[in-house]
Amino acid sequence: MKVLITGGAGFLGQRLARELLARGALKNPSGTPQTMTELVLLDVVAASAADLVGDSRVRTEVGDIAEASVLERVIDGETSVIFHLAAIVSGQAEADFELGMRINLDASRLLLETCRQRGHVPRVVFTSSVAVYGGALPEIVRDDTALHPQSSYGAQKAIAELLLNDYTRRGFVDGRVLRLPTISVRPGRPNAAASSFASGIVREPLNGEAAVCPVAGSTRLWLLSPRRAIGNLIAGLELDAAALGDQRTLNLPGISVSVDEMVAALREVAGDAVAQRIEWTPDARVERIVGSWPGRWDTSRAERLGLAGDASFADVIRGYIADEQVTAR
Numbered sequence: 001m002k003v004l005i006t007g008g009a010g011f012l013g014q015r016l017a018r019e020l021l022a023r024g025a026l027k028n029p030s031g032t033p034q035t036m037t038e039l040v041l042l043d044v045v046a047a048s049a050a051d052l053v054g055d056s057r058v059r060t061e062v063g064d065i066a067e068a069s070v071l072e073r074v075i076d077g078e079t080s081v082i083f084h085l086a087a088i089v090s091g092q093a094e095a096d097f098e099l100g101m102r103i104n105l106d107a108s109r110l111l112l113e114t115c116r117q118r119g120h121v122p123r124v125v126f127t128s129s130v131a132v133y134g135g136a137l138p139e140i141v142r143d144d145t146a147l148h149p150q151s152s153y154g155a156q157k158a159i160a161e162l163l164l165n166d167y168t169r170r171g172f173v174d175g176r177v178l179r180l181p182t183i184s185v186r187p188g189r190p191n192a193a194a195s196s197f198a199s200g201i202v203r204e205p206l207n208g209e210a211a212v213c214p215v216a217g218s219t220r221l222w223l224l225s226p227r228r229a230i231g232n233l234i235a236g237l238e239l240d241a242a243a244l245g246d247q248r249t250l251n252l253p254g255i256s257v258s259v260d261e262m263v264a265a266l267r268e269v270a271g272d273a274v275a276q277r278i279e280w281t282p283d284a285r286v287e288r289i290v291g292s293w294p295g296r297w298d299t300s301r302a303e304r305l306g307l308a309g310d311a312s313f314a315d316v317i318r319g320y321i322a323d324e325q326v327t328a329r
Ligand SMILES: NC(=O)c1ccc[n+]([C@@H]2O[C@H](COP(=O)([O-])OP(=O)(O)OC[C@H]3O[C@@H](n4cnc5c(N)ncnc54)[C@H](O)[C@@H]3O)[C@@H](O)[C@H]2O)c1
Pocket: 006, 007, 008, 009, 010, 011, 012, 013, 042, 043, 044, 045, 063, 064, 065, 066, 084, 085, 086, 087, 088, 089, 103, 127, 128, 129, 130, 179, 180, 181, 182, 183, 184
C-alpha cells in the first residue's frame, strides 16, 4: 500500500508519519491489514527528521501542492491512501488572502482532480477545522449545524469539505473529512494560527518563560491532544465507508474547556509558580477569530464510530510532558 501525506513536514504530518511507520500497515477498504510499502511526504519544506528520512519506506518530495505537476508526481494509480494536511493556518490565511485561497482551496480541488484523472478512487482524509462554524450558533454544535465561517481560513476549509463530499458522491475518491478541534499542547514555537496561544499558555510557562494570553479567561475552546489527533486520523481513514454513508464529515471528539480551566489544570499539574507566568494582554483580532468558534459540541456520531477525545485537560498536559520529555522549571 502506498500512502501520501501532504504537509508531511508539518506538525501533525510528521507525527502521523511516525505513527504509520510504527504500525507498518493500514486496514484496506475491506478491513484487512495491508503492509505500507511506501510513505510519500510532500511539503514545500523538506522533512528532515532523521528517523523519517532514514526509513527506507519514506520518500520525501519538496514541492508546491498548488502545482499540478507536483501532484501528478506524488499521486499515481498505486497511491491508495492520501492524508491531505497541507494548509495555510488560520492567522496567516487571514493576513494573506491570496495564499490561503491558493493552498487551502485551489490546491485541495487540484488534489481531488488529480485523483479523478487517475481514476483509482483512493481513500482521502481531509483535515478540516472548527473554524468552518461561526455567527449565531446553537448552544451545542453538531456535524450538521449550518456553516457560517467568520474567517477566510474557515471559508476555505468549508468549501473544500463540500468538494470532498461531492467527489466522494461521484465515486472519484473515498473521502473522509475530519474537523479537528484546536490541537493542544503543540510543542515548538508559536505559529501563525489564531489559536497558537492554546498551546503557548501551557508550553512556555512549563519551559520557564512568560506567555501572553490574548483572550479572556472565559473564552471556551475545543481541544484535542496531538496523540489523540493522530489516532483519530488513522481511525478515520480505516472507517468502513458503509458506516459513513453519504455523510463524510465528522466533528472529532475533544474536550470543551475555558481558558481559566486550562490555567487551573496547568496549576494542578505544574504548580502555582508555573501558572503565574501567563500574562493577560487582550488582542481584539485573535478574540474576534477565536471567539467565533463554538465551544460545546455533540460528537456522538464520531464516538459511535469509535473515535475518541482526551479524558481531561490535566491529562493532556501530563501527556505533553511525557511525550516531549519536558522538565517543568
Ligand atoms: N493544529 C491544529 O490545531 C489544527 C486544528 C484544526 C485543523 N488543523 C489542520 O490540520 C492540518 C495540519 O495542521 P498542522 O498543525 O500540522 O499545520 P502545519 O502548519 O504544521 O502543517 C502544514 C504543512 O503544510 C505545508 N504547506 C504549506 N503550504 C504548502 C504548499 N504550497 N505545498 C505543500 N505543502 C505546504 C507547510 O509547510 C506545513 O508543513 C492542516 O490542514 C490544518 O488546517 C490543524
